[in-house]
Amino acid sequence: MARSSTLNVAVIGVGRMGADHVRRIREVVSGARVSAVVDADADRAEAVAARAGGCAAYTDPAAALAAADVDAVLVASPGPAHEAALLAALAHDLPVLCEKPLTPDPASALRVLDAERRLGRRRVQVGFMRRYDAEYVRLEQLLRTGRLGRPLLLHQRHRNVTSPPGWTSDLLISDSLAHEVDATRWLLGQEITAVTVLRPAPSGDAPAGLQDPQFVVLETDGGAIADVEVFVNCGFGYQVRAQAVCERGTAHVGDGHAMVTQADGRWGGTIAQDYLERFEDAYDREVQTWVDSVRHGTPTGPSVWDGLAAAAVCAAGVRSLTEGGRVEVELPERPSLYG
Known part of the structure; x- marks a missing residue:
């Protein structure tokens, strides 16, 4: 696209995440507009389209992708629907920003990778x-400067206030x-070359049958070890640390x-309660960077290979959780x- 052109974006899936991206493109991001929204719930699609202004509403992704005023696609539907949306977008040679996961498993991620390879460009x-x-x-x-020497260990935490309804033990790995x-x-x-998932005693605040928290050990081909505490019913806030x-x-x-306040003999602050609050600025930069890169030629952020690698590691993690070891x-x- 010419650098002066406005990128017309179709947003597929306008639940909480997708609706927030529609708002973001309209209010924060420059160089783009939402030209179409797609959702299986027709009423929801119509409501989001009305708020976006000058935007068509669809229930069929194929119809939206075939529209003349769609230059790019943002996929924010549930993970199991990603493969079909991605393959359709690639068939139209449209650039895509796809919310994670790329797809829920390595086999489907590999099919997306093969489709993109056939195009010969990202x-x-x-x-x-x-x-x-x-x-x-x-x-x-x-870390890239090498000032601290080689990384040997990477300690990480991922905590949520509560898990969504219907959350499963596998989803702590494949989603969180x-x-x-x-x-x-x-x-x-x-x-990452190997995964070991350890199962501490579940929290009494976790829904029945949910293995929460989990402790995950990741081995890398560079000899480093990373560990991750995943705790999705911690009760007090959303925390991501490394x-x-x-x-x-x-x-x-x-x-x-x-901000931290000090008054009346006390000091304190607040803890973010969800990912949209904690990573609002990151989402803004991510979408703006994607829009700019597409308008100038090619997406530059995390690639299909990164999505496939994550899916393969998570699949190994689910096996470790289920089978042990x-x-x-x-x-x-x-x-x-x-490359």
């Missing part, structure tokens, strides 16, 4: 928004841990830098397109 960016968080960006830049999987690969610049332990020092992010990650050879 069209898909995966929504691993940690890569756009200011604190995480500073940590990645510091997926972010730490990508953050580990990105921060360390290494692939600490890199290197040969000559440590660095950590995620303690939060919100250490499970090696199975990945194909990395194509040159993603």
